[in-house]
Amino acid sequence: MSLDFYYWPTPNGWKVAILLEELGLPYKTIPINIGKGDQFTPEFLAISPNNRMPAIIDHDVAAEVPGEPISVFESGAIMIYLAEKTGRFMPADPLGRKETLEWLFWQTGNQGPMAGQLSHFVNYAQGEHTYSHERYAGEYDRCLGVLERRLGDREFILGPDYSIADMICWPWVLIAKPLGASLDAFPNVSRWRQTIKARPAVQRGVDLGKEFRRAAPPTDEERKVLFGQTSKSVGEQAG
Template sequence: MIDLYYWTTPNGHKVTLFLEETGLPYRLHPVNIGKGEQFAPEFLAIAPNNRIPAIVDPAPADGGAPISVFESGAILLYLADKTGQFIPADLRGRTEVLQWLFWQMGGLGPMAGQNHHFVQYAPERIAYAMERYVKETARLYAVLNKRLADRAFVAGADYSIADMACYPWIVPYERQQQDLADFPHLKRWFEAIAERPATKRAYALAETVNRAPVMDEDAKRIMFGQDARTVDSR
């Protein structure tokens, strides 16, 4: 049984999407990042970057000792390889999925995350930063919209870990000051994934873990006040 260390963020949702799709047994360990639980020594032992999600697989394919994995993209790839699901076996299909997985990890996630920060949480309304990240989010939405113009899913005809990586970062589109009506192919894809039974189960699970997210001043201090000393002191 996979042990999943999780909180209700886009990166956390990626992994529950996969696990719910495959039916791979898992045990959920909520890590409340607004209360600093990501700094617990037992969590840092498997996730040294003090970020969720992380997993521990007690039964890896090589038959050896349990394997821990942090970083959501690495987790998706690990689980896809473990199960043989949601990633093609052929070279070209696999490459197609991986490049879009890494596109999300290097672009859509970080840029939308900065959008969230400066639009929603920054103590100062910095017009340049807000405009910069809202526009870059729109550009990335447009890239995805164009990609989806002639295919059902991000990497082609089949749902894959590339879609699971991207979808949770589109869910808060309104907070990112985006209108899906401006991106019709993206909107069609988004609505199709939202209707998948596994997607509904994953997001229903999130509601049981964190029904009313709170971003108070203590949570902001914990989440946004970290520097090198945060790592050195742990």
């Protein structure tokens, strides 16, 4: 398999980095510097129309299915694509597949956006935003509660087997503390977080591109790129 991985070291990028490392697939990392605006180039938008990373291009498809290489955007879609293509980290039976999809949709529709907005108010928003901050802190906490109940009688999200459902939910739990949340009230989540953290492939995934990680608050230039995006501003940059 020959894969290009469009990536920047953030929790959403780690999800796919972890899966690629777990699968042991060779891949070429293409950094998408989201503070510089790489996500708005016409080339990247052709792969990822929502101007967000992660995304992948699978060059092997041409060999199997005649035609162009296949691009995939949205972390959940990428993970299903790779799990189904390799037959790993996802149950093949219809009910197991259904449960995997439930947790992938839950992550990308609930935990991810709520944690992402919480991160915005913890790390980036300037000035006082008590209502918004509390709203997202509450939602992040609620999502931790959802995982806590799910993991009450299961080692992993789907049961005894580690899967893409764990890989997609884990990165936003990894950074609970920097988001201002304690895991003290969530013993099952804490246990699960530690078990997954101890996996060498997970460590390699989280370390991918760590030299690009932000050491300081964003500059004014980066703020302009990242925040206040509209259809017009993205359209203008996309050319």
